[in-house]
Amino acid sequence: MSTASDKRDELRLLVNSRHPIIAVETSEEKRIEDLLSGVAAELDIPFFTWTVTQGLLRKGTDQPIYETEDPGMMLGNVAKMRGDGIFLLKDFARYLEQDKLLRRLRELAASFREVKRSIVLSAPVLKLPPELDDDAVPFRIELPDSVLLLKVVQATIAEFGLQARIKAELDQAGLRQVAQNLTGLTMEEARRTLAKCILERNKVDARTVTDVLEAKRNALRQEGTLTYLKAESNFADVAGLKNLKEWLRKRRGALSAEGQKFGLEPPKGVLITGVQGCGKSLCAKAVAGEWSLQLARFDAGALYDKFIGESEKRLRKSLEIAEKLAPIVLWIDEMEKGFAATGSSADVDAGLTQRILATFLTWLQDRQPGVFLVATSNNIHALPPELLRKGRFDEIFFVDLPDAEARAELFKIHLKKRGRDPAGFDLAAVASASEGFSGAEVEQAIVSALYTAFSKQAQLSTEIIVAECHATRPLSVTRHEEVERLREWARERAVPAN
16 A cells, blocks of 8 residues: 555656656645645755646745746746746646647657656546647556544644644544544545534544544445445355355455464455355355455446546546455445456447456456455356456355255245244245245245235245245246356356355
8 A cells, every 4th residue: 555655756756757747637636736845845846836826836935926827828937947846737737628738738848858847737637638648647646544544633633622622532542543434535535524523523532433434434425336335244144155155264364463474365355156146245245244344335337437537537446445445345246237248349338348347457466455355246158258367356156046955044034034933934845845946036935925924814824935935936947048057157167155
């Protein structure tokens, strides 16, 4: 994980390497300005900022250079300057649609190669014309880590202490936990989130730690692709899947300090495919509960955006947030919706699907330990072979229809959920009657039987459940060919989860 000093070192290297244009896509203007100011101070060179409302202003002075609010006049003044310097131009890229300004910037870039002079273009959404491809180098500012956020927490609490005389009742460990719970947000989002939590109760105490966590969950829900969930299930809620559960139990120890000291590497993740309705999603959620980790669901279907570049940006931001939330279980449900095979995508969507896949594959290869990925797929044939290659996931598991023992366990679980004592039912009989049922179909049989019993003003019974099972045509019958095709694929390519 990059720290503030790492990013400053990276920026200093770009300036020293005579990169004339540095492109930074970020909404955190203050962070990039502070980083550049620090680099300029270390290199002992002037630092200038520009906005269309303020003009060109040198750090350490109060008055901007006369009439430099105009983009053309500003570039003209920069061209007249001699020696080294860093120029942060905020929201300037939008003016590059004007041919004259674009030409002037390219001429400046050519002259900047001889000295330590860099123009930094920043904006929340940054689209540069292709003419600048050879001159501009991208620079990314990741979301702040808990060390940076601790400074935000301390400053925000100190501010409320002075203004509203609100006393902090948290020790240093509590403050660090608040900062950790705010990871995944920008510095300004973290400040606003903490301020809101403080103002709601006019207190900074142990409850603030959980308040900011819940507030962050609400904030991340608005992202559209990443949803922060409570891990409320565990393996006791999952019937069958013994091989998969045992595999996961063994790897839980790799997350502990003792396991890593022993030499265990933290697991990367699993891909779970199989027949629809057989517990793949439930198992994904149960991993987080069993391992006592946070759970985030990534909506691959909501990834695509009509604007060029926005889909890739959404993906990068979601994965970056997941890394900041580590240790975490990242659940991608129905993975084929976002990462379908890309054979003809270049003709259909100008290669967007291929770019999305390439971004995701790069992250799979390079991601830091701490994000355990659980991906599920109902249609494994729709996924590109690059995703299924060994090493992308620790293992690929196939979930087949539950056997009689697992179906009996499923009936037991769903009867308990609905306030019925499983001991009052013949579980062997209902398991036999539900041959070929998926887990979802077992649950639906209970639901239908409850409706039938209520309409007859009778108690739910084994006989009513058996009758409902006999009246159902399960997926294994109505889509028999698809199920067999999936089993055939899994026979040589996946590990049985059951």
